[in-house]
Each structure stands twice: as C-alpha cells, then as structure tokens.
Amino acid sequence: MDHARRIYSEYNAWLQPKSSLEPKALRIRAGFDLDFIHQECRLGLIRLWGEIQECDEYTLQLKMNDLEHEEFSLTPLENGFEIAGGSKNALLYGVYRFLNRLATGESMEKIHEHSAPKVDYRIINHWDNMDGHIERGYAGNSFFFHNNKFDYDQERIKNYARMMASIGINGICINNVNVNKVSAGLIAEPLLSDMAELAGLFRPFGIRLLVSVHFDAPMIVGGLTTSDPLDAGVKEFWKVQSAVVYDKIPDFLGYLVKADSEFRGGPEAFGRTQADGANTIAAAVAPFGGLVFWRCFVYNCQQDWRDAQTDRPMAAYKHFQPLDGTFDQNVILQIKNGPVDFQTREPVSPLFSNLKNTREAIEFQIAQEYTGQQIDLFSLAVQWEEILTTEVNKGKQLKSLFGQEIVAVTAVTNTGNNMNWTGNTLAQCNLYAFGRMAWNPELTAKELICEWIRITFETDEHGRQTIEEMLLTSRGIYESYTAPLGIGFMVNPSSHYGPNVDGYEFSNWGTYHRASSDAIGVDRTSKGTGFTLQYPESLQRMYDHIESCPEELLLFFHRVRYDYKMKDGRTLLQYIYDSHFEGAQQAEALLQSWETLENRVPQEAFNSVKARLQLQLLNAREWRDQVNTYFYRKTGIDDEKGRKIYM
Amino acid sequence: MDHARRIYSEYNAWLQPKSSLEPKALRIRAGFDLDFIHQECRLGLIRLWGEIQECDEYTLQLKMNDLEHEEFSLTPLENGFEIAGGSKNALLYGVYRFLNRLATGESMEKIHEHSAPKVDYRIINHWDNMDGHIERGYAGNSFFFHNNKFDYDQERIKNYARMMASIGINGICINNVNVNKVSAGLIAEPLLSDMAELAGLFRPFGIRLLVSVHFDAPMIVGGLTTSDPLDAGVKEFWKVQSAVVYDKIPDFLGYLVKADSEFRGGPEAFGRTQADGANTIAAAVAPFGGLVFWRCFVYNCQQDWRDAQTDRPMAAYKHFQPLDGTFDQNVILQIKNGPVDFQTREPVSPLFSNLKNTREAIEFQIAQEYTGQQIDLFSLAVQWEEILTTEVNKGKQLKSLFGQEIVAVTAVTNTGNNMNWTGNTLAQCNLYAFGRMAWNPELTAKELICEWIRITFETDEHGRQTIEEMLLTSRGIYESYTAPLGIGFMVNPSSHYGPNVDGYEFSNWGTYHRASSDAIGVDRTSKGTGFTLQYPESLQRMYDHIESCPEELLLFFHRVRYDYKMKDGRTLLQYIYDSHFEGAQQAEALLQSWETLENRVPQEAFNSVKARLQLQLLNAREWRDQVNTYFYRKTGIDDEKGRKIYM
DSSP states (O other): OOTTOOSOOGGGTTOOOOTTSOOOOEEEEEOTTOHHHHHHHHHHHHHHHSOOOEEEEEEEEEEEOSSOTTOEEEEEETTEEEEEESSHHHHHHHHHHHHHHHHTTOOGGGOOEEEOOSSSEEEEEOOBOTTSOBTTOOSOSOSSEETTEEOOOHHHHHHHHHHHHTTTOOEEEOSOSSOOTTGGGGGSTTHHHHHHHHHHHHGGGTOEEEEEEOTTHHHHTTOOSOOOTTSHHHHHHHHHHHHHHHHHOTTOOEEEEOOSSTTOOOGGGGTOOHHHHHHHHHHHHGGGTOEEEEEOOOOOTTOOTTOOSOOGGGHHHHHHGGGTTOSOTTEEEEEESSSSSSOSSOOOOTHHHHOSSSEEEEEEEOSOTTTTTTTSOOOHHHHHHHHHTSEEETTEEGGGGBTTTEEEEEEEOOOOSSTTSSSSGGGHHHHHHHHHHHHOTTOOHHHHHHHHHHHHOOOOHHHHHHHHHHHHHHHHHHHHHSSGGGOOOOBOTTTOOSBOTTTTTTSSSSOOOOOOSSEESOOOSTTTTOGGGGSOHHHHHHHHSTTTSOGGGHHHHOOEETTOBOTTSOBHHHHHHHHHHHHHHHHHHHHHHHHTTBTTBOHHHHHHHHHHHHHHHHHHHHHHHHHHHHHHHHHOOOOTTOOOOOO | OOTTOOSOOGGGTTOOOOTTSOOOOEEEEEOTTOHHHHHHHHHHHHHHHSOOOEEEEEEEEEEEOSSOTTOEEEEEETTEEEEEESSHHHHHHHHHHHHHHHHTTOOGGGOOEEEOOSSSEEEEEOOBOTTSOBTTOOSOSOSSEETTEEOOOHHHHHHHHHHHHTTTOOEEEOSOSSOOTTGGGGGSTTHHHHHHHHHHHHGGGTOEEEEEEOTTHHHHTTOOSOOOTTSHHHHHHHHHHHHHHHHHOTTOOEEEEOOSSTTOOOGGGGTOOHHHHHHHHHHHHGGGTOEEEEEOOOOOTTOOTTOOSOOGGGHHHHHHGGGTTOSOTTEEEEEESSSSSSOSSOOOOTHHHHOSSSOEEEEEEOSOTTTTTTTSOOOHHHHHHHHHTSEEETTEEGGGGBTTTEEEEEEEOOOOSSTTSSSSGGGHHHHHHHHHHHHOTTOOHHHHHHHHHHHHOOOOHHHHHHHHHHHHHHHHHHHHHSSGGGOOOOBOTTTOOSBOTTTTTTSSSSOOOOOOSSEESOOOSTTTTOGGGGSOHHHHHHHHSTTTSOGGGHHHHOOEETTOBOTTSOBHHHHHHHHHHHHHHHHHHHHHHHHTTBTTBOHHHHHHHHHHHHHHHHHHHHHHHHHHHHHHHHHOOOOTTOOOOOO
C-alpha cells in the first residue's frame, strides 16, 4: 500500500483511502511473532488515514487468545481497542474486518464484533489457463500465467492476497478445471517449484493453494498406459507425485478435479465409479492433510436433441447420490448451486437435499458467464441470498447446511489483469459479497451491498442510495430482458452473451426449451422426466404442481401453454412481452441513474461503469427484440399494449 | 509421372493409368522447340499404356499451324494422327485432350476434334492463406504455403499444373481474396522472388499466375498514410510496385481485388467509386498487359435484422450497374453466379443482364462451402448447367454472353494437400467439369460427368452407370434435405455445414427468411423490396408473379403462406416435409448404391467416398429432423403421411 497515493484507485478495489475519515492518534501493540499482522494493520490505517499519529494514551492491541481457530473479536476498551484472534489467521481477519468497518465511517468506540466462519474452506477457483487466457474471463488475462509459464508481478499477487484475506478467503485454486497437457504438469517439476514460490507469497495472508489436476495425470505426467484408479501403478503414481508436491508445499490445500465431464477423462472410462476415482487420489494426499475437491458437474454433453428422455439436470444426482457414504473423509464433492450450469435462475441442486454422509462444497460463479459478462450489471449477492434461503429439506434452508454437510464454499472468480481486477468496477461488489457470504451465510444481499458501497466509495447519500438501488434491482432487470421464468440457455452458443433463442435448441448440450406454436418448456415433474422426484417429497409436490411451483421457476419445471394465466391474470405470452419491454426500459433507467453520479464517484469508476451500461442497453434491446419477435413469429399473437415487435 | 507406378492412385486425379487399353506402336514427332510438349505427350501415353512401343509406321505428329491462339485440332491420318495447335499452349491443350479421349477407351482412328475456348481467361482462385490454412478448404492445407512462407513440393506443383492445363485452365490466383498483412507483401520482396520461382513451374503448362492484392497495399506495403485511389502518391505506388512485379514475372496475369467487402478496405472509405479504385490499379498494370479482376461481392455485412428495407441480393447491382462503361479496358468485374453467395439455389445475378459496356468474369465456387463441404455429394456441373442455361435477356441464355461481355470464367478451387487433392474423390469431378465447361459452356453436366467417370475409373457398365446416376442426382438430393426452394442460409453460422434454421436469422449478414407461424420468405418482387426490378422486364414479370416464378426459386422471390398450393396440389408445408423425408431417404440410397461398387472401383476411392457418404447420411437425417421439427413447431400441422417428426 503506497503511502503517497492516498487517492481512490480502482486497483485498490474496496480497500480505498478515505479522505473524510478523522485519523485517531494511537499506538499499535502486538504480541510476540505478530510482526506481519502488525505491519498489515499499520499499512491499512495509513491507507485509510494517510498517516498514523503515534500516541501512548490510546492503544490498538493485537493479540492471540483462546478463541477458535478462525474466530476473532473486535472490542473497544477504556483507552484503546482490542483485536483478538484464536490464531494468526483469525487475528488477521479481525484486523481486516476492523479496517473495513473503520472505512465505512464507523467510529472505533462503536465497533463490537465477534465472528467465526460457518465453514472451514472458503475458496476461489481460477479458470486461468497457463497460456494466460482465462476461460470465461471478462477482466483481462491471467495475473499468474503467461506463455505457459508462471509470470506475475509480486506486488500484484500480494495485493490480491490481501484483498482475498480481507473477506476471509483461505484457499485459491490457481488453474482452470479444464486442465490441459501443460497445466497437468503443475504437480511436477519444473512448474512445481514455481508454484511453491507463489504459495510463499500467499502464505502470510493465510491463503493455501490448490491446483486443478488432470484425471489422466498418471498417463500425461507419469507416462503410464492407464489412469484406472484401481490400478496399482496409478495409485502409486498419485502417492509418489503427491509426496513430491507436499515436500515443496507442506501447507498445500489439495486438488480440484473435473472428471468424466465435457470431454475430460475420468474413472467411468475405466468402468470405475466416481468414488473409485476420488478415493484413489484422496488416499494419496491424506497423509499430508490434503483434500480432494471432486466436481459433480457430470452429464452427457453429447446428447441428441431428439432424445426427450434424457434430462440434463438429473445427471449429477444420478451419478453421485447412489454413492453417498462411499467417499473418503478428505473428499469434498463440489456441487454447483443449481442442477444445470450457473443460469440466471435455477432451482437448488437436489444433491444438497440428498447427500447425508458426504462432505460437500457449494460452487458459485462470480465470473458472470451467463449473467452479463461484467458488461451488464448483475449483483450476484441477490441471487445467492435467494439460493441460500431456498428450502432444501422440510423447514431447512440451504444455508443451514453450512458447517454441516457443506464444509466448503467455492466460486469461480471474476478477476483478471485489468487494473480494476473485475473489468466492471461494480463487479468488485460480487467478489466482496462472495467472501463475506461464504464466511457468514446469514448476511443479506442488502447488507453486503451497503457495506461494499460504504467501504469503496466516498459519496453522498444520493450516491449511496443510487448505487444500492442499481445493484439490488440489477439481477431482476437482467432476468427480465433475457430468458424468462427459469427457461435458461437462450444465449449465443460458445460466447454465452447476447440472445439466441434457438441457439442451443438442436445442440448436443442437453439444454432445450422445445418452444412450439402453443407452448414452451420441458415437463420435469414426476409425470414428465421425473426430475422433481430427486427432491424430498414436500418439495417434489411443490414443484410438481403448477399452482404451487414458484412462478419465477415456472418454465424450469413445466411445459406451459402461451395462454396459461399467470398469478396476476396475464397470459404467459403477455408476461414474456411485458417483461422484455420493461426490462429494456429498466436497463435504460440504470444508465440514467448512473449518469447522475458524475462527480459523485471517482471519474475512473464512473467511466468504467458508464461505458458498460451503454453496452448493456444495446444488449437489453437486442434481447427484447429477438425474444419478442421469436414468440410473435411462433404465435402470431400481438402485444396487448401495441408496442413495437419486429417481424 | 512415374512409369513404374502403373496403378490407380487418387493422387493422379483423372490422369489415370488404364490397364485395359491396347497400346499402339507409334513414333511421336514434334517440330522445332516443342520438346516440352513432346515430353508431355510421351509421359501421358506411358501413364495410360505403361510403355510406348516405338514404330516408324505410325506417326503421332505434334505441330503448330495457323489456328487461333488457343485453338487445337485432333485428326486421324492415313498412318498416323495429327495434333495441331495455333500456339504452344493450344498444342498442349490438344495433347491433353487427345490423351483424355484415349483414356475413355476411344480408338485413335475415331478421335476427331476441333476446339477453341469461348473465353480468353479460365481461372482458378485459391483461398489459401500464407499460414497454410485454406479458407473454406475441405481437402487439407495449402500446397503453396506454410508458416507464412512459400513451402511446396515441386513435383506436386508440376502435377497440379498438368492437371489444370489438361482441362484448359490458363490462370491461377495463388492466395486468398481476404488478403492479410503477410500476403499483402506478395507483390514485394522477399516474397515476390519466391512467387517468380513458382510462376516458373507453371509457365511451361501455359498457366499464368495472379495474386490477390490488398486495397490498402499503399499503406501496408508502401508505408503511405492513405490508399485513396485518386491520391497521386497512391497511383505512383501501384505503378512502381507493379513495375517491380512485372520485372520479375513478365507474363504475370494480374491482380484480384476484394474491396469494400466484409471488412476489407476499399475506395468507398475514401469517398471514391468502385471504378476509381479499379482504374487506378488497372492503370498500373496496363503497360504490361496486366489485368485487374475486381470482385462485385460488395454489400452491407453489418445490417440490423430489424431493418426490412435493405435487401442484400440488391447490393452488387446497386454498387456496380450505375458505373457500367466507366471501367478501364483491362478491368474485369468478377461477379458471383448468383446475387447472394454460392447458395444451393439462387437466381442468376442481375448484373449479367445489365452490364453492357464492362468486361465481366463469372465466378463459381468449386469449393463446396454451402454445398456439402466435400463430405456430402454435390455435382456442381448440374448446378452450373442450370445457371448457364438460365435466360438473362430476352431469348438469351447466360452462356451466350461467353466471349461477349463475359471474357473470363473463374472459380474458387476445392483443392488442398490431401493426397487425392479434393478430399472426396468424387469431388475431383467438379474440378474437371469446371475447366471443361469454362472452355466450352455448351457441354452438358451429363456429358462432363460421363467423361470424367470414363477417364478416371476402369469399371464396368454397372460401375459407370451407378456413379453417373449418383452424380447426376446428387445436387437435387442435397437440395431436397437442406434449405428449401431457394430460401438459402439455414446453415450453421461460421462453419456453413449442417442445419441451423434460425442460425442467420438475427445476424448482421443480411440473410433472413423471417419464418412466422403462417408464412416464410422475403417478398423481393416489385411490390416488395424491388429486387426483381433489377432484371429486364420480361424476367421481372416472370419472377414477380408467383404463378410464373420457377417453383424451385419460390422462396427466393416470394413470401409464401404454408398453406399455399404448389403446382402439384400439395401445400408448401407438406412439400417441405416431403422433400426432407425423401432427401434423407435418397441420401441413404446413395450410400447403398456406392456399396455395390466395392471391387468395382479402386479400394482407396471406394473407402474415401464411402466414409463420406456415411457422414452425409447423418447430416441428411439431421437436416430432415431439424427442418421438419422447426416447421412443425411453428405451425403445429402434422405431416399428412404420419412420418416421425420430433417435438
């Protein structure tokens, strides 16, 4: 943190200088062996205040005590303030939390907090390829890799680590789950030594590295002729190679594996189960306390659209539920929040209701692959709150599983080497909210958004309220002008941005809406594909019946006629028209709102967001017109309000 | 030609050894300075017969006489045979024609022929990029370039030149019309010297090279700040640079230019006309007898689908017709056969009816971009015959313009570095037919196909008839299972293979069918976009009226309700269903027919074709099902015959 540069910079993300804050004269005191944390605290205060006036009469005490491993407390004292933690990492979290609360303008005397995370592992997944390109990256290229080598700016890595630690992240997987022949070599020399060096930069911040490994590493890296997880040579390969990894990086967190998925190798190629595959690798890292995160994103991506029996959302449950209880203790099944693939609106994956004896990670996507690509505004916190408060078992919301079956929260990151990390400045809010929510799933989207705004910007009440309103409504706006009512996948194939109503309709990916001249959607009820049968009975009943099915998921679960009457009396078709006309209007209003903030937010943030809101408006109008024209051409039925639908 | 290797090889293309032929003892005599032609004749006979038994009693006389420049004659004599030509090139054409006729099994005594080409320029366009990739190449990579350098096998080039000369080709443009910064440098050192060397390999075969140039070469190659064709510096650049080219390659044929088209630079960027652009470049090559082929493929490729006024097929006429008579004598306007882009079925470009004082080239596409990509069988000769016999002015067919306004026939080639040149062995027939038809547009598809079969294969009557039938019906079969009735562009964007009914429907490319629940097509009549007004009045009337419009072009010219009654009484919708069901059946029959030829054609040809016919069958079924499902979903109307349409 550069003392001299006490002005807003997008590069600081939310750790911004605050010229409005009144510095407090104080002396920092820290116990034995806490120099790094002391230093972080000092740097943080200097960034906020510009300077620290030393004063013996007020003490900021940093200390370790007998709290839990990651638990911290913030306590105002008579003539001072105490930050305490059950470990160095916990203390560091306390320091960052203290700094963030100061940044919001709170006075030190009023900062009381006692906090511990609900889950042990809060993890960022990078989809960085070693050539420097980021899969689904919308903020530039990798800041780890270039040209198939490690190639990074040490200062940037430290800033990144600080930023991540400040929201409680304690694990980072540095490479894409789609492992190629180059990145498969990360677990071996010469790349391993480079990775160990990088791990050293993250270590002081309490962040442990993971690496995505290739299931076929025994062949690619080990030169074996098989990757069969029950083969003795394969088991030996994983053991020996993992010993090499842990020799270099003793606190390495473990491996992430995408197997039997989208053309990746996996145990099923050898007639083995997912558990066979995961357990063989897990056994190799178990002696070192390592973990295996095993993704459940397994489905047939070579489906024939003519096959109406196979229903992609059912795949993960079918593969993994029968194996409940057969995974080793250090295997964590990594399950996407929904049963399809990070769409704007999906139900919660039925696996969360039905894995009782397996450790789970829930995987979110901060990268806005299907949610606007960091061009269109989309506050994911709003979506995540909906997901976390969804009922998964009688009377139990998803978030109640945190610290129970769910031991880890992971997400695909939205960062890249753009100066502001996330392309769209406002997308920083999603990164911030993810870390905070992974720590404490009880936080609401509104709380998280307000926090981030106050920490990030020095603006007036109009500024704060405007940004808050924009972020809180952004998810609904994006949803309204894109694919309606949970239907999903009306995007351009491969780019996943912009409308293409039939784009996936005849593809191999298993994502079909089957719109005809009178109806749209796939019947996923117990009388249809049977997907609802994967839920506990009460949920199954709710989703099965069109009257009790949440309306926003209507087209996820049901095939519905265009003349179906929605709850407010409109037909489905009119609802689609209305939603698209209104959504595009609201996108225009977003731009207009933001334009009132010129000179109320820093110019670079103003520009970064405005340029994107202008693109969003074009995108929203394109969605509006393509979707409305599509349904108009299918039905021949006019908009009741006579608005322009192109022929 | 390898004496020892007297067996069929796909690499020989149609110049195959023929074990069934009875060699005739003879002596070849050739006049002064005809060594190369003598040698070609000898090599040819050896390839056919395996050997030449020398015999003084029968003379094969090769001689020059006072025929026209490219005219030759083949004449049986008392104890010998005379091949005569008005020039060396003409004589060479005579020799090859003689060899080809021998190859069909004709006896020498019966070979009488007197022939001269209808047009002066018969030209092959390569879309080879210098990195080695061929744009729309379906037979491997370039045999000219690799890694942004010239990189070729001299023997292969000679074989290629021989093959092309054997069908009368006299010009070859070696690089893609989409010129990039590398290939822009072909007109300058160091690449120019390499091109001169290549030109030397083609020269003995009577083939002159052309090169595609970048309109912005004055900037890219010359380092100027403008490419404005009326700028003195730009004119000077083209003069000086062309002098450099002709100094190295005195018989260079000229330049091919794609300007103001699909993101290429052009005169319109400087507020100049197409004629300004073409004439500036033409003036630079005129002193050397050089030509400029200027493509008329100019249209707005950034159209908004919501814009129903702009009609892409009208673009070329609008740009070029008003300039008729303003182009220099050595400019040849290169016009695609149809007004859109090499679709399965289009009318003839209205420019052919309306350019009276401009020299023209008609451009065909042998590369099967939209016609099956050398996987699906598509005999282009059949399509070309239809095009050439289309009326373009009162009582005048297109072919009657050959040797009049049309002075050149060009085509994008279907060749690459695959061992058999064209991927699909049967696609050799398209290359063969193109050269022969460019020479003599009176030849019918049936004649050309029979010739090629007889020259290429030694098979029995069943073999010949089967292949003939397959080729003759192939165009109709492909058309029937793909986009119906001239509607065009229902292919996958970018790949241009396989169905995607709405694939271009909301794109920028100006290619829309606007199918709704009750009708499909764009009204291009004089009451619609007015496209038909670009034709002479009698044609306009014919196309304007749905009763007189050729039914196979119904959906090119008209917007038609699905319940419209076709000439045979079926509805349009039922016609679409029937055509797709029958087309897929016929594709299956093609495969079955071919399978009867095992051991009747050489194994390598049998395999090459069979593998592709199997893929074609999958493709045909995919087209059938996607197109039928698409229209069924739009209309809700069942197939009258109750065949399977997927939902």
